[in-house]
Amino acid sequence: MPVSTRSTRRTRRAIGATLTVALAATLAACAGGSGPTEIRFHLSKPEAIPYFRELISEYNSSQDDVRVVFDTSSNLQAGFLRGNPPDLGLLNYNMEMARFMERGALSDLSDMPEADRILPEVQDLVDQYATYPGRTSVLPYSVMAASVIYNQEIFEQQGLEVPQTWDELKAVCDQLLDAGITPFYATFKDPWTVGQGWFDYTVGGSVDVAGFFEELNELGTDVGPDSEVSFATTLAEPVERMTELTSAYVNPDAASRAYGDGNLAFA
Template structure:
């Protein structure tokens, strides 16, 4: 199944492509002759932060007023109605990539700021989609995720951060012998195991970017399968079940955060978003993060990353030039780097200092070296219930059966696309 077919089946490419470039944007005149541009930036945890950024920019110039829109709604209908935002700072994912492929975003390649972005982060955009070689999206905030671990429990039990799968198993055995839960798993909330154990294991156990590049390539040639690529990974994942909390099928995300905060757990496969929740139980708990090793080669380890926020300007913006000026301001190091330092994220700008927060600093070497990947699950359309399949495999132990089902679903979507 090609990228074009995949996006068509997700049902988004048509919506993105339906917007002609001549449609007027959302801008309007404001008092004092200032034009108002609607800026969509709706990450829930930082709405107040973005309000402040808009206020700072508005005070810095007298041409436009940036109206921050933090509404928690999908952007797809806005494009369909011909009323996209004038500028956005938005999570870059499979949905957003449809706007890139549809050619409805402004090419930002000529901006001087585009050349300041670390190429390894900019390349993440193209893994989903590209339009005629343009630079339609500028990464603004990168989050990295890995195994959260209790630093004190590791020290108390003489355990070093594992660098190979066998070392990981040995660490689990030590913790288990000491009466400590080695890996807390929350399978009742399947999204937690999808973005956690599944993405971490496949990312360090296989070449995820290469797999999906071949899987999504145009043409009818042979494609790699989930079964042949990820079967060894699933074997190791299922071996780790011996070291999960015994009640993992019934435990939720909230349960995991609480258990970790109570100091009862050595390792927890969650992202940085969980750190604040854990701190509610014990703000002084010393935590770190490492890449989950799934092979016997330490060099295979990599960090799962996400373009948590990226900047883009629809071609239908009421004032592309003014919107682009705002993008340039947002890309200033004092704006971009400061946000990332304060929000447990990594700046995409070349030469930017990595996170100084010890809870996530363990992933910095992977990002510095470009040993990163976007989660395997993020390439799978929502019409394939990957997280439910993975949840089922954790419960029944049939890893290869799960992978065969994924292959069958993927091929079914490809066949449906060929007939449509």
């Protein structure tokens, strides 16, 4: 997803694309001095480090005009605050990136040929985060589809059907527990897997999230805990269900298991 940043000393053009939702990046207009132009490439996806390390090495070896410096450790927000964001970045397009976009910190990429290839329905998903008047600051490179993965072999062995309702889900979980099988593998050592996983699934499966925020915006400063639409009244039941699942149906070592552990265990 192309994105670009602006600083007090120079304006940088961003090119972005997210791995999970969209990739965000910035292409610097650095110039001057002798030798190749140096571009700092920031990557936020640790699982992609080996691939991009090799790709950057091949690119640097192929020409002498640009030298890409691979950066996997700097803090994106700190870079913006210092007026020194990365020149190019492969980043998840999430609420962190949206803050920079809605404040006009990213440049307009609408003149790039890639902008004409984005499907309108995909661009609509990106625009749910944030937009800036008159600019197309994000070009989604790939989009993640949310889904629940289950072990078909276990379901067949236990005679289980894929649940379609909350009550059916609980019944399946109880039957798995009775058979000595842990229903869900949780990875709470990485807290983001709660917000991006458990919370998203329980709330997204019960609430029209886009409509919810539209109603909140209509209420404006009149919204409160007793409003017909509020975080307290609208999200309480899904969050309670999430809490029930994560307390009764997960692996006992969930607090010490990380995202990578979960992938390996399921595989």
